[in-house]
Amino acid sequence: MADPDDRQAEEGGYVAQVMSVLATGLERAVLHWRGREVTAGEFTDSVNGVAHKLRGLGVGAGSVVGILVAPNSPEMFYVRYAAHELGAAVCYLRSTNPGSSAEVLPLEAQLTILLDTSADVLYADDENAVRAKELAGLAPGGFQLAGLADRGPEEVEEPAEFGVWDPQALAVIAFTSGSTGRPKGIRQSGRIWDSIVRTTMTAITEPDHARMLVTTPLSHTVGPMADAVLASGGTVFLHEEFDPSETLRAIEEHRITRTLVATPHLYQLLDHDSLATTRLSSLRQLIYTGCAAAPARIAEAVSVFGFALVQGYGTTEGGRVTLLDPGDHQDARLLSTVGRPFPEVELKVCDPDSGQELAVGGTGEVWLRSPHVMDGYWADPELTAQVLRDGWYRTGDIGCLDEKGYLRLLDRIADVVKTQGVKVYPAVVEREILALPGVGQAAVYGVRDADNIERLNAAIVARPGARISPDDIRSRVAAALSAQHAPEVILLLDELPLNDSGKPDKRRLRSLGSAAA
Numbered sequence: 001m002a003d004p005d006d007r008q009a010e011e012g013g014y015v016a017q018v019m020s021v022l023a024t025g026l027e028r029a030v031l032h033w034r035g036r037e038v039t040a041g042e043f044t045d046s047v048n049g050v051a052h053k054l055r056g057l058g059v060g061a062g063s064v065v066g067i068l069v070a071p072n073s074p075e076m077f078y079v080r081y082a083a084h085e086l087g088a089a090v091c092y093l094r095s096t097n098p099g100s101s102a103e104v105l106p107l108e109a110q111l112t113i114l115l116d117t118s119a120d121v122l123y124a125d126d127e128n129a130v131r132a133k134e135l136a137g138l139a140p141g142g143f144q145l146a147g148l149a150d151r152g153p154e155e156v157e158e159p160a161e162f163g164v165w166d167p168q169a170l171a172v173i174a175f176t177s178g179s180t181g182r183p184k185g186i187r188q189s190g191r192i193w194d195s196i197v198r199t200t201m202t203a204i205t206e207p208d209h210a211r212m213l214v215t216t217p218l219s220h221t222v223g224p225m226a227d228a229v230l231a232s233g234g235t236v237f238l239h240e241e242f243d244p245s246e247t248l249r250a251i252e253e254h255r256i257t258r259t260l261v262a263t264p265h266l267y268q269l270l271d272h273d274s275l276a277t278t279r280l281s282s283l284r285q286l287i288y289t290g291c292a293a294a295p296a297r298i299a300e301a302v303s304v305f306g307f308a309l310v311q312g313y314g315t316t317e318g319g320r321v322t323l324l325d326p327g328d329h330q331d332a333r334l335l336s337t338v339g340r341p342f343p344e345v346e347l348k349v350c351d352p353d354s355g356q357e358l359a360v361g362g363t364g365e366v367w368l369r370s371p372h373v374m375d376g377y378w379a380d381p382e383l384t385a386q387v388l389r390d391g392w393y394r395t396g397d398i399g400c401l402d403e404k405g406y407l408r409l410l411d412r413i414a415d416v417v418k419t420q421g422v423k424v425y426p427a428v429v430e431r432e433i434l435a436l437p438g439v440g441q442a443a444v445y446g447v448r449d450a451d452n453i454e455r456l457n458a459a460i461v462a463r464p465g466a467r468i469s470p471d472d473i474r475s476r477v478a479a480a481l482s483a484q485h486a487p488e489v490i491l492l493l494d495e496l497p498l499n500d501s502g503k504p505d506k507r508r509l510r511s512l513g514s515a516a517a
Contacts, residue, residue, distance in 0.1 A: 012085070012165045013084065013165040013167065013190050013193070013194050014193060014194050014197040014198075014224075014227055014231065015081045015084050015085055015165075016165065017197075017231045018081070018227060018230045018231045019044060019047070019081075021230065021231055021232075021233055022040035022041075022043055022044050022230070023040070023044065024233075025040055026039060026040045026041035026044065027039055027040070027041065028040050029235060030043055030230060030235055030236065031043065031074050031077075031235070031236050031237075031238060032235070032236070032237045032238065032254070033072075033073060033074055033237075033238040038074055043074070043077070043078075046074065046075075046078045047077075047078050047081045047082050047085070048082075049078075050078050050079055050081075050082035050123070050146075051081075051082035051085050051086060053146050054082055054083060054086060054088070054121060054123075054146060055086055057120075057121050057144050057146060058120065059083065059086050059088050059120060059121055060086050060087055060088065061086070061087035061088070061166070061169065062087070062088070062169075063083075063086070063087075063088035063089070063120045063121070064088065064089050064090070064091060064117050064118055064119045064120055064170075064173065065079065065083045065088050065089070065090050065091075065119065065120065065121045065122075065123055066090075066091055066092075066093055066113070066114050066117070066119040066121065066122040066123065066143070067079050067080070067090055067091070067092050067093065067094075067123050067219075068092075068093040068094055068110070068122060068123070068124040068125075068128045068131065068132055068135075069094070069123070069124065069125040069127070069128060070125055070127050070128070070240065071094060071217065071240045071241070072214055072215075072217065072218050072238045072239060072240050073125065073238070073240075074238070075123075075125050076092075076218045076219070076223075077218070077226075079123045080172075080223075084165075084171060084190070087165075087166065087169060088120075089169075089170040089171050089172060089173060090171070090172055090173070091113060091114075091117045091119065091172070091173040091174075091175075091185070092174075092175075092219040093105060093110045093113055093114070093122075094128075094219075107131070107134060107135065107138075110131070110135060111135055111138055111139065113175075113185070114135060114139065114142070114143060115139060115142065116185065116378065116379060117173050117185065117378065119142075119143045120143055120144065121143055121144045121145070121146050122135060122136065122143050122144070122145055122146070123145075123146045123147060124145065124146075124147050125147055126147070129147065132145055132147070133145070165190060166190060167189060167190040167191035167194055168189055168190070168191060169189060169190055170187055170188075170189060170375075171188055171189055171190040171192070171193050172188040172193060173185050173186070173187060173188075173378055174186050174188055174219070174220075174316055175316070175500075176316045176317065184377050184378075184380070184383070185377065185378030185379070185380075186316060186317055186374040186375075186376070186377055186378060187374055187375040187376050187377070187378055188374055188375065189375050191371070192319065192371070192372055192373075192374070192375070193224055193227075195319075195344075195371040195372055196224040196319060196320065196372055197224045197227045197228045197231060198228075199320075199342070199344060200224060200225050200227075200228035201228045201231060201232055203285075204228060204229065204232045204234070204258075205284065206234075206257055206284060208232075208233045208234070209234065209257065210229045210232055210233075210234030210235070210257055210258065211234060211235050211237065211254060211255060211256050211257045211258075211282075212225070212226060212229045212234060212235070212236050212237065212256070212257070212258050212259060213237045213239065213247065213250050213251065213254070213256045213258075213259040214226055214236060214237065214238050214239060214259070214260075215239045215241065215242040215243075215247055215259065215260075215261060215265070216242065216260060216261065216262060216502060217500060218238075220316070220500070220501060221260065221289065221312075221314065221320075221501075222260050225260060229258075237250060237254055237256065242261065242262070242265050242268075242502075244265070244268040244269050244271075244272040245272065245274060247259070247261075247265075247269065248269065248272060248274055248275060248278040249274075249278075251278065251279075251280060251282065251283060252278050252279045252280075252282075255282040256282055256283065257282055257283065257284045257285070258283070258284055258285040258286075258287070259283075259285075259286060259287070260287040260288075260289065260312075261286070261287070261288050261502070262288070262289065262290040262291070262498065262501065262502020262503065263288050263289065263290050263291050263292070263293045263502070264290075264291070264441050264496055264498060264502060264503075264504065265288075265502060266286075266288040266293075266297075266301060267297055267440055267441050268440075268441075270297065270300055270301055270304065271440050271463050271464055273464070275304065280304075280305065280308070283305065283308040284308060285308055285310050286305050286308045286309055286310065287310045287311070287312050288301075288309070288310075288311055288312075289311065289312040289313065289314065289502075290501050290502040290503050291427075291502070291503040291504065292338075292409055292411070292427040292430065292431070293311060293335075294430065294431045294434035294435060294442075295332070295335035295336045295431065295435075296431075296434055296435035297434050298311075298329070298335045299332060299335060302329050302330070302335075306326075307326040307327075307329075307330075308326065309326060309329045310323065310324065310325060310326060310329075311323070311324035311329075311338060311339060312324075312338075312339075313338035313339065313407070313409070314372075315393075315395055315397075316374075316501075317373065317374045317387070317393060317395075318368050318370065318372065318373050318374070318393045318395060319370060319372025319373065319374075320342055320345070320372060321338075321341060321342070321345055321347070321368055321370070321395075321407075322338045322339040322340055322341050322342065322345070322347075322407050323339045323340065323341075323342055324337060324338055324339030324340075325339065334406060336408060336431075337402075337406040337407060337408050338407050338408070338409055339406060339407065340404070340405045340406055340407070341368075341405065341407070342370070344370050344371055344372075345368055345369070345370040345372075346368065346369040346370065347366065347367070347368050347401060347405075347407065348366075348367050348368075348392075348401075349362055349363070349364045349365065349366055349367070349399060349400055349401055350364050350365050350367050350394075351364050351365075352364055352365040352398075352413060355389065360401060360402065360403050361400055361401070361402065361403070362400060363398065363399070363400045363410065364398065364399075364400070365394060365395065365396065365397065365398060365413065366395045366397045366398070366399045366407065366409070367389075367392045367393065367394055367395065368392065368393050368395060369391050369392050369393070373388075373393045374393075376388065396412055396413050396414060397409055397411070397412055397413070398410040398411055398412070398413055398416070398425070409427070410425045410427060410428060411425040411426055411427040411428070415427075415445065415446075415506070417445070417446035417454055417456055418454060419446070419454055419455065419456050419484055420484050422482070422484040424456060424484060424485055426443075426444035426445055426446070426456075427444075428481070428485070429444040429456070429458070429477060429481065429485050429487070430442050430443065430444045430458075432476075432477050432480050432481060432485075433458060433460065433473060433477065436473060436476055437466070438462055438463055438466030438467065438468050439460055439461075439462065439463065439466075439468065439473075440461045440462055440463040440464075440466075441460070441461040441496045441504075442458060442459070442460045442461070442496075443458065443459045443496060443504035443506060443509055444456065444457070444458045444487060445457055445458075445459075445504075445506040445509055445510060446510075447489070447510050455488045455489065456484075456485070456486070456487045456488055456489075457487055457488065457489040457490070457491070457509070457510070458473070458487035458489070458490045458491070459490075459491040459493050459496060459504070459509050459512070460473070460490060460491070460492055460493065461492075461493050461494065461495065461496050462492065468492060470490035470492070473486075473487070473490060474486040474487065474490070491509070491512055497509065
C-alpha cells in the first residue's frame, strides 16, 4: 500500500510532496534569505496566500503567470508553487544572473515575453512594482497585476487545495542562455519538473540535514535541485548573486552540505585569498556546470575540495545529461570528460549533416533521449522539428563517446571558428590557455572583421598578483596546438562577463573584441 505522502505527491506532483514534508514541522526553518529565516509554516502560508490571490484573478489550468521578483527571493518559490497548485504555468521575467555582469532584461524584452507567452497575470514584489506597472501600461488589458503587497494583514490563510496535477500540462516556460543567439522559450511540462526533482532526491545522502546554498538563478538548473532539498526535509540558503567571499563565508558559517556553481565561479573560489582558511568539511557536493572545464584547473579543485567535487553537463532543453562523480575526479585522465550519462539518459553521437550514428570514438553532434527533454520551443514548431527527432534531442554540442561511456565535449557547433582554412574549437584553446601559469579564467571566440573574415579572439583574467603576456600566450598556444589556434586579439580583463547561465558572455566579448581590433 502506498504511503499517503506518496499518493499525495502522485496527485499533486512535486509541490504536494514538498508541502506534505513542510507540514510535519511548521516551526522548522526551511529558507534563509537576507539575514532572516523563513519557517515551514511561513512558507506554507505564503504559498496558500498567493494561490488564493491568483485563483481570485481567474488563474487556473491553462493560465500563464509571469514572475518579476527579487532574484532568488522566497517569492520565486511561492509563486511557482501556487501557480502549479492551480494547474497554471509560470515564466520568469528576471532571467539574467544577478551575480554576473549580464544586464537585467530591458523593458521591451520583458514585455515581449509576457505577450509571447500570453501571460494572464504578472506577479511582482514591492521592489519591482514600478516596472510591473510600466509593463501593464504598455499592454492595457493584456494581463492583470498581483503581488504580496495586495494581501491585507486581515486575511487568514487557509490551506490551498491541491488541484488535479496533470503531469502532461505546461508547467514552466523557461528561456535558454542565448549562447547561440537570442534566448529561446522552451516548454517544460509538469512531468519534466517532477522527474528532475525525483531523480535529484536520490542523490541527497543526508536528507534530514541537507543544507543547500543557492547562488545561481532559481529560474534555471538549481530550481528543481532546491525543491528536492525541501522535499527531503532540508534547508535552502538563498544568495541573490554569486560572490566568492560570501560563498566561502556561508559554507563555513552555515555548514553548507551542497551547492551548485558555474565553472567560472569555481575558478574564482580557487583563486580567492580566504579559501585556504575556510573550513570546508561540511561540503558533501560541490557541483560545477555551465561550460567546459579545464582539466588543469579541475585538478587544482580536486586538491582542495576532494571527494565533494561533481561535474554536471546539461542543457536547458535537455535537462541533466552526464555526471563526472567524485570517484571519477580522482583519475586525471577523466578530467577532460564531462562524465557518463545519468541512468535515465541515453546518448549517441551522430554526423551533424546526415544524422547517422557514429561508431564509438567518432566525433560528431551529441544526441540525447531522456524524461527531462523539453516538450518543444515556445511558439516555434519549425525549430522544434529541427532539434527533436523521433524522441531524440539534438544538442548542438560536438563531442565523442569512449568505450566506457565517458563523453568528451569539444564545443558548440555554432561556436566553431574557421580561420585560415582550419576549424578551431574555442573550448580546446581555452583549456590550453587555462593550463598556463597565472591564468585564472579564459574565453575564446570568433569575431568577424570589416571584410567578414573571422578572427580568433581571447579574453583572459589573471590570477591575483599574476602578470600575463599576450605574446607569451600566443607562442605557447601555437606550440601546443598550431599557429591557427593562437588568438590574434587577446583582451586582459579584471572580470569575465557571464551570461544568465554562468557561461562567458561571448556576445558581449565580441563587441569588446571588435573595439580592440
